[in-house]
Amino acid sequence: MSKKNRVAIVGVGYSDVGRATGLSLTKLTAQAGVAAMEDAGLKPTDIDGLVTHSFPNQFVSSTHTAAMLGIPDLAFYSGNVDGAAYSVAAMHAIAAIESGSAETVLTFRTVHKAGQGGETFRGGGGPQTIPGNMQLAMPYGSIAGPHWAGMYMTRHMAMYGSTEEDFGSFAIAQRKFAVANPTESFFHEELTMDDYLNSRYIAKPLHLLDCDYPVDSSSALIFTTEERARDMKQKPVFFDSWANGTTKEADFSLVEDMTHSSPWMASRRMWSRSDLKPKDVQTAGLYDGFSFIAMQWLEALGFAEEGGSGAFVRSGATSATGSLPTNTDGGACNVGRRHGANFFIEVTRQLRGTAGDRALPNNPKVGVVSNAVGGFAACALLTAD
Amino acid sequence: MTTEVSAPLPLPNELTKPFWEGAAKGQLVIQRCNACGHLQHAPEPVCSACLSFDLGSAAVSGTGTVYTFCIATQAFHPYFEDKLPFVIAVVELDDQPGLKMITNIVDVDPDSVRVGDRVGVTFNLLGEGFMLPVFRPIA
Ligand SMILES: [Zn+2]
Numbered sequence: 001m002s003k004k005n006r007v008a009i010v011g012v013g014y015s016d017v018g019r020a021t022g023l024s025l026t027k028l029t030a031q032a033g034v035a036a037m038e039d040a041g042l043k044p045t046d047i048d049g050l051v052t053h054s055f056p057n058q059f060v061s062s063t064h065t066a067a068m069l070g071i072p073d074l075a076f077y078s079g080n081v082d083g084a085a086y087s088v089a090a091m092h093a094i095a096a097i098e099s100g101s102a103e104t105v106l107t108f109r110t111v112h113k114a115g116q117g118g119e120t121f122r123g124g125g126g127p128q129t130i131p132g133n134m135q136l137a138m139p140y141g142s143i144a145g146p147h148w149a150g151m152y153m154t155r156h157m158a159m160y161g162s163t164e165e166d167f168g169s170f171a172i173a174q175r176k177f178a179v180a181n182p183t184e185s186f187f188h189e190e191l192t193m194d195d196y197l198n199s200r201y202i203a204k205p206l207h208l209l210d211c212d213y214p215v216d217s218s219s220a221l222i223f224t225t226e227e228r229a230r231d232m233k234q235k236p237v238f239f240d241s242w243a244n245g246t247t248k249e250a251d252f253s254l255v256e257d258m259t260h261s262s263p264w265m266a267s268r269r270m271w272s273r274s275d276l277k278p279k280d281v282q283t284a285g286l287y288d289g290f291s292f293i294a295m296q297w298l299e300a301l302g303f304a305e306e307g308g309s310g311a312f313v314r315s316g317a318t319s320a321t322g323s324l325p326t327n328t329d330g331g332a333c334n335v336g337r338r339h340g341a342n343f344f345i346e347v348t349r350q351l352r353g354t355a356g357d358r359a360l361p362n363n364p365k366v367g368v369v370s371n372a373v374g375g376f377a378a379c380a381l382l383t384a385d
Numbered sequence: 386m387t388t389e390v391s392a393p394l395p396l397p398n399e400l401t402k403p404f405w406e407g408a409a410k411g412q413l414v415i416q417r418c419n420a421c422g423h424l425q426h427a428p429e430p431v432c433s434a435c436l437s438f439d440l441g442s443a444a445v446s447g448t449g450t451v452y453t454f455c456i457a458t459q460a461f462h463p464y465f466e467d468k469l470p471f472v473i474a475v476v477e478l479d480d481q482p483g484l485k486m487i488t489n490i491v492d493v494d495p496d497s498v499r500v501g502d503r504v505g506v507t508f509n510l511l512g513e514g515f516m517l518p519v520f521r522p523i524a
Binding site: 128129130131132133135136137138139140141142143144146147150151152153154155158200201202203204205206248251253254256258 | 391392393394395396397398401404426427433452453454455456457458459460461462465468470471473474475483485486487488489495499500501511515517519
């Protein structure tokens with residue numbers, strides 16, 4: 001395929017991250033934006049595009065963010081909340097740059113721990129009435145992500161004979177990377193299978209240790225054209241191919257086939273637009289809002305056989321010395337819920353050689369990142385020269 | 386438990402009203418397209434099969450198969466705290482391939498539920514006069 005309009009990641013940055021930072025959404029966003037500009041060696045006047053995809057109740061608008069950061073004029077901005085978490089911001093930025101709508105785009109995912117998941121529904125008071133289609137789920141107690149995620153796991157077990165030990169193998173492998181990332185990980189002890197199996201169930205078969213770790217965080221990345229990227233401070237990381245995918249059902253619990261949902265659509269589309277093959281990929285950052293999602297991606301992207309993600313992980317393939325080191329920062333289960341932005345950042349750091357002590361022995365030049373599962377998904381192939 | 390906690394109650398709208406009115410009468414009622422006969426759940430303003438806006442509803446067989454399930458062991462809402470553990474399931478109805486709904490499997494040991502189990506509809510009182518279509522194993 002033509003590579004003449006390649007888009008590059010040229011800067012990455014995080015805000016302070018923690019369980020209770022006391023920092024506002026705007027301050028988190030500002031911190032991450034400044035960090036990404038510093039990483040890229042860019043000034044606010046170098047930015048002409050801004051994307052701030054976030055949860056509806058956690059919204060800091062693009063125009064507010066630009067004003068706060070001293071960005072004088074936006075040629076492109078977007079703040080939609082629909083779709084596959086951070087990757088929607090990335091893909092709006094890429095599309096804007098590919099189309100010539102903007103040249104250098106700053107993107108965000110800001111997430112506050114407060115008000116997330118079930119906590120939203122824990123308030124006291126009288127009868128609670130549920131509008132919209134949620135009234136066809138909530139009266140059944142189907143309220144939070146673990147419920148649909150647990151149902152995906154049960155379906156996988158029924159179709160392929162996979163076991164809780166298979167799922168645990170991923171949590172254990174991912175934690176090894178977290179231990180090697182003491183500055184960013186919240187967890188510093190290796191996991192045993194007993195630790196995993198003895199962690200309480202949230203929605204059996206889904207265990208506590210399958211869930212990402214809610215934190216206050218903002219993540220920012222800067223994208224620009226290949227031409228501009230060549231002159232910048234960091235070695236650029238390029239998008240070779242990227243794609244979205246959806247199912248014809250919007251509700252995660254009602255997708256036609258829980259073992260072949262949107263990651264298969266996005267993967268097929270992504271590979272069809274690239275000369276690269278799964279065997280060329282040297283590191284992966286796979287969304288783990290629930291660890292099982294990352295295992296679905298191993299299968300969808302063609303790294304593991306269908307139903308074989310557990311065996312693939314147990315073989316050591318996703319470890320630092322394996323064929324596909326996966327979630328080398330420790331994943332969102334360990335470095336906190338960043339809605340997928342951490343994988344774009346970590347794979348970028350590995351490919352451009354700024355991963356420090358965590359630099360992979362295979363010196364990767366090709367990586368893959370992914371976001372979400374079920375009703376919508378996205379993935380991208382990243383390369384460095 | 387000193388104070389009773391209310392269930393999360395539906396706020397019926399034009400689309401969901403037939404479902405809840407049917408349940409109150411002991412029927413499982415699903416949105417049905419008057420133009421092409423397609424059944425869809427959740428109900429929407431347009432038929433996703435033929436794009437007709439001429440939509441009605443129909444009482445369906447009330448039998449189906451467990452497509453998947455999980456066993457809720459954390460409530461996420463105070464109403465469910467004294468009901469743990471319970472089974473949240475997706476049931477595929479017999480009336481149309483792929484027609485699924487979120488529901489509960491009741492009158493059963495949660496650990497004995499299996500994907501593929503045959504189930505039939507029954508109705509549990511949700512509160513404030515609302516009946517909830519749920520499923521239990523059938524032969
Ligand atoms: Zn129709």
